[in-house]
Amino acid sequence: MGCDQTSAWQSLALLRSQQTQDWDIRGAFASDARRLTDFSLQAPHVFADLSKNAWDAQAEAALMALARERRLESWRTALFAGEAINTSEHRAAMHWLLRMPANGGELAAALSGNTALQQPLRDVHQTLDAMLALAERVRGDALITDVVNIGIGGSHLGPEVAVNALEDWVTTGKRFHFVSNVDGHELGHVLDKVDVRHTLFIVASKSFTTAETMLNARSARAWFMAQTAALSAEEQAQAVARHFVALTTNTVAAADFGIHTTLPFWDWVGGRYSLWSAIGLPVAIAVGAERFREMLAGAHAMDAHFVQAPLEQNLPVRLALLDVWYRNFMGYGSRCMAAYSHGLRRLPAYLQQLEMESNGKSVDRDGRPVRVQTSAVVWGEPGTNGQHAFFQMLHQGQDVVPVEFIALRDGGKHLGAHHRSLVVNAVAQAQALLMGRHDGRPEQHCPGNRPSTFLLLERLDPASFGALVALYEHRVFCSGVIWGINSFDQWGVELGKLLAKDLQDRIARKDWQGVDASTTALVRQLLLD
Numbered sequence: 191m192g193c194d195q196t197s198a199w200q201s202l203a204l205l206r207s208q209q210t211q212d213w214d215i216r217g218a219f220a221s222d223a224r225r226l227t228d229f230s231l232q233a234p235h236v237f238a239d240l241s242k243n244a245w246d247a248q249a250e251a252a253l254m255a256l257a258r259e260r261r262l263e264s265w266r267t268a269l270f271a272g273e274a275i276n277t278s279e280h281r282a283a284m285h286w287l288l289r290m291p292a293n294g295g296e297l298a299a300a301l302s303g304n305t306a307l308q309q310p311l312r313d314v315h316q317t318l319d320a321m322l323a324l325a326e327r328v329r330g331d332a333l334i335t336d337v338v339n340i341g342i343g344g345s346h347l348g349p350e351v352a353v354n355a356l357e358d359w360v361t362t363g364k365r366f367h368f369v370s371n372v373d374g375h376e377l378g379h380v381l382d383k384v385d386v387r388h389t390l391f392i393v394a395s396k397s398f399t400t401a402e403t404m405l406n407a408r409s410a411r412a413w414f415m416a417q418t419a420a421l422s423a424e425e426q427a428q429a430v431a432r433h434f435v436a437l438t439t440n441t442v443a444a445a446d447f448g449i450h451t452t453l454p455f456w457d458w459v460g461g462r463y464s465l466w467s468a469i470g471l472p473v474a475i476a477v478g479a480e481r482f483r484e485m486l487a488g489a490h491a492m493d494a495h496f497v498q499a500p501l502e503q504n505l506p507v508r509l510a511l512l513d514v515w516y517r518n519f520m521g522y523g524s525r526c527m528a529a530y531s532h533g534l535r536r537l538p539a540y541l542q543q544l545e546m547e548s549n550g551k552s553v554d555r556d557g558r559p560v561r562v563q564t565s566a567v568v569w570g571e572p573g574t575n576g577q578h579a580f581f582q583m584l585h586q587g588q589d590v591v592p593v594e595f596i597a598l599r600d601g602g603k604h605l606g607a608h609h610r611s612l613v614v615n616a617v618a619q620a621q622a623l624l625m626g627r628h629d630g631r632p633e634q635h636c637p638g639n640r641p642s643t644f645l646l647l648e649r650l651d652p653a654s655f656g657a658l659v660a661l662y663e664h665r666v667f668c669s670g671v672i673w674g675i676n677s678f679d680q681w682g683v684e685l686g687k688l689l690a691k692d693l694q695d696r697i698a699r700k701d702w703q704g705v706d707a708s709t710t711a712l713v714r715q716l717l718l719d
């Protein structure tokens with residue numbers, strides 16, 4: 191049954207149709223003294239103020255009924271039981287196991303009966319220990335000054351957002367470079383800057399077949415060989431072994447490539463959920479083993495909250511239901527991420543993959559069309575930069591875009607005096623979206639009543655960052671369950687890869703039979719004539 195055929199969906203549609211034009215968040219505050227209390231929540235490391243959103247207790251109760259009718263709790267149990275809920279690829283989705291302490295931590299009791307998890311958990315810790323030991327060796331190796339991560343998508347965005355977010359916690363002088371694009375300028379500029387004797391290349395690819403990563407890795411290796419041409423073949427092979435590491439589920443392909451140090455992970459780790467696996471090596475090199483474990487612990491605390499808190503007090507669930515309310519009943523097509531934190535500057539890119547690759551789908555788990563809208567577009571820039579760019583449209587444009595603010599109470603170690611200005615701006619923007627402006631000339635008029643969520647972290651430390659990312663992972667899972675889609679595959683990505691390969695072959699054959707006129711002309715202009 192599609193989500194729109196549930197009785198809760200019908201109730202929500204009715205509720206929405208009965209909401210009068212003048213239903214106003216400001217009015218809801220005025221008439222309900224408990225609004226802030228009822229619509230705010232402390233989850234591990236993350237406080238959420240949901241009160242400035244366009245909903246009320248009745249709407250949220252109906253959304254909770256929808257969650258129950260869609261059997262969200264059973265799906266959550268299936269997720270944490272390691273069932274193969276990624277049905278199109280016949281795989282489990284056990285990223286949460288990657289951050290579970292060896293003794294099960296806060297979820298020990300909940301999962302104690304599941305013996306099938308014991309071996310994977312042992313494997314996780316064996317690899318984690320090996321990964322952290324390698325990270326510590328690299329940290330202690332003064333000869334390595336530059337770490338180059340070659341990977342794309344989930345093998346790039348997670349480590350990059352984390353290394354940036356935890357920059358206050360970086361305790362090594364090494365430089366980190368992230369090469370993802372197949373555009374040779376990205377790799378070329380990095381190679382121009384590094385010294386072959388002092389560089390560690392990390393080839394990060396779950397599949398070890400992704401075209402962009404493989405081409406970048408081959409070019410890096412060719413550069414390495416050219417730079418070390420004076421060595422004997424044996425010495426060169428030893429040098430490659432010392433300076434190249436692979437992070438992959440495809441250890442055979444990594445060995446074929448000539449890489450001897452490989453940290454494995456498993457097919458039950460989705461690429462965009464892989465930050466916690468060996469893919470996190472650059473993060474561990476940056477912040478050290480202890481801090482990396484703190485990041486895992488923060489994520490695990492959020493896992494336990496997600497598993498154990500009743501739906502009404504469950505932050506990933508409440509945020510997901512708000513997403514569904516906005517997408518399907520209010521008709522909002524996007525959400526703006528406004529993290530008032532330089533450290534979180536890459537969070538929108540990370541969330542674009544996490545949310546849009548997970549839930550940008552049009553068929554349900556059984557291959558039937560989903561008859562309602564699924565993933566919203568996620569976009570944004572860090573505050574205060576966004577204020578001087580697109581916030582104009584958020585305040586006065588004709589489309590309503592819910593905004594998600596993130597702010598830190600403790601701003602960290604740099605220029606503390608700036609922090610007050612930063613957070614004052616965040617709060618003022620949320621206030622301005624809500625209250626609007628009603629004096630002045632017509633062009634100064636801001637309608638207000640524009641929704642926002644405010645997430646507050648004590649500070650951007652490894653544990654808080656881990657909890658924040660796990661919060662988003664579970665939120666995406668919940669909305670995927672409501673919509674009935676498989677959040678863990680990404681078949682849409684395949685078509686472009688197939689066609690790029692086909693065009694490469696056609697260029698060699700000069701065969702344009704059946705190719706549309708525009709595509710043919712573009713290939714000719716770009717590559718042939």
Ligand SMILES: O=P(O)(O)OC[C@H]1O[C@H](O)[C@H](O)[C@@H](O)[C@@H]1O
Nearest residue numbers: 343344345395396397400461683
């Ligand atoms: O880690 P890899 O196997 O190289 O995959 C890298 C990325 O490319 C794929 O095409 C998917 O769209 C992503 O989900 C994945 O993270």
